[in-house]
Amino acid sequence: MRTAAWTEAWTAGDRAVHIGDVADFNAQFLPQSAESRRQGHHYSCLAAFYSPHPAVLVLPHQVEEAWVRLLERELGWSAVELHSGLAGDGLMAPALAARPALRQRIDTLGLPVRHWGRSSPDDPALAAVRRYEAKDASHVLFARLAPGHPGIRVPAQQSVEPGRRLARLLAARAAEGRTTVLKARHGVGGFGTAVLTPGQIALAGGARALLRRLTDRQILPPGERLLVEEYVDGAGRLRNPTFDGVIAEDGSVHPVGVGLMDVEGTGYRGATVGPGLLPDGLADTVAGFGVAVGRELARAGHRGWYDVDFVTDRSGRPAPTETNLRLTGPAVAFMIKARLDAVRGPGHLVRTLDRLPLGARLGPQALLAHLDRLAGRCAPFGATLLPTIPTAGFEPEPTVGIALAARGPDALDALDALDAAEAVVRSANLALGDPFDALEPRP
Template sequence: MRARPALAARLTGAGEPLVPWGLTRPFGLLTGRPWRSGELRYESKAAAHGLFERILAEGGHPGIVLPAQVRAATRWSAARLLAARARAGKSTVVKSEHGVGGSGTTVVTAGQVRAAGGARAVLRRLPRGPLLVEEFVEGPPDPGAARDLTYDGFVDADGGLHEVGAALMDVTAGAYRGATVGPGVVPDWAEKPVLAFGAAVGRELAASGYRGWFDVDFVADAAGRLAPTETNLRLTGPAIAFMVAARLDALRGAGHLVRIADRVELGARLPEAQLEELCADLARACADLGAVFVPAIPTGAFDPAPWMGVLVAAHSPEALDAAESLVRAGAAAVGAMFDAPASAAP
């Protein structure tokens, strides 16, 4: 953009706030905004843990519990901590200090340590360090219970905090896959503590000088409490789902449930024109269910392992689930056109 002065002038001179996906030095140069790298210090999972600890020390959040965390300077010091926890029969979360969408986060059980022949063998495939060795939070006994939740918020240019909302995330093997937002999605027991603690984090971020989108991620424990795990200082997938929900509520009536799925596998690589045809077909098929289909991430459709990101929306959980199933099946089925023809009967 900076190489195209007319475009840069149009963006920065519109008289409206220009908000980036996430703060970067090039964005600061584009807007003439001073670059303060310290604003992003709570992207560090260790710094975020310290922030959570300070907020909880002030009281007022009885539904929130913080798992213990130790910062290990090297992979081998992390191995000693992991080995001690494994000998006690405890599972452990090992994290890189920075990582997006679950990257750099590994859950290691005591059984896995034994099977691998020791903690060093487990950690050999992880970054050299520093690593964060964290207490694993056991989830609810009911596999269908809410486990991974998030708070999304926004700090404006004046430091004002704006609540976007709470969402239920889809997390598989520690990796974020998507989220669902809308009425009744977050259980009643969890919504109030998520919103209260997320707002407390947002106020601290604002006081530290941060401006822009952010979220706070949580996991639910077996006792129905919530453990904050990290902050993300950027626009996240759940926030996009909230924006789509707000727009659809204005267009089609209130009460939309919206699900964002970051990765829907395609059965074949699709050039742009064929991807547009597929999206048009999926939009029509979802409309027949009373649902809405919105393509979100088209850039992976021609990758060697092709995929796309999508949103689906509906007024009921049943219609939302049906729309997601239809989209996943339709995306997978595009490979059928390339199947070898059946051999003719002799």
């Protein structure tokens, strides 16, 4: 089976042990509220896709064995050894420390062990992660590299103490009709970032009132210096490109690819990756800058996965917004694409959708049965449906994560298949709340 060059740098092309330690990584940077722990719990399901072909999957929460067996069938995996329900609080480091037999089992396999990101205090590469996960440090890096990449624009940014000075600055910018991006130094999935328009500030009764509201809603952290960043105005399908890469142990940088993120407000919801998604000029600019960032991260000591996220302005010019020195949501799409390309043939487009609303709460078995029916409805479009986060269906606001994959004569055909399948899934998910939906005949 053909493999991409980056898979050699990531796991030497081998199967791997996947540790679902999203909460461990996030705990270094983010306040661990009950909500953030719960979301980290569910997001740890993405550990199934830390590499194209897992051998062992270790998860903090309990998952259905049937979920993993379904993925084995669809992705052509050999049998995956599953260990789940290990950590009620989501933190895997203490859970593994308390299980010497499991640690010994992992060691005896001699396979690469992959984590969401580096979090061990004993890891010499952790310093680079902690440095460049900070959005002010990544901005300094972007500004230093941008002169060598004429297609890149870097938004202006300044660090401001919380309180009256920040409120006055926001009010002054609003009075000039300027929208502002407000960022914490660290954040994930949209936490720690807010886009403030002049209208929002006026409607809230002023900048100070809006800042209090954002803090009370845990969108921004209290009492920390915040980054005031220029808003890059833009819209459309190409608004949110992303680049992923791997830094090998020898420091060499291996591009994985470019994709388009689905961002709702400031919150990440998923991504689409595959050939032909971005115009060649934009893809080359994003990838060229992403590789340059990777080389600097390698010099700083980082090894492993990283990505660079962008927004585009109205002329289509990309502006880098942050680096992530860890696996990411788009990384999951790249892993699935790599596996499907290897076992079914090249050219797949893959779309991940991490938090699709459900119209009713479903337990794990009922949710998998629902997704199995939906997979049958997606198949006529030429789309494959894979459950990626099947544990959040019984939350007070139930959701499910899925991936959709398709191939076609060209990217537009595959995109049409993904769009049609996504529409069916969204509609059927919401229809779970319709008491008459059960009466409709199933195809």
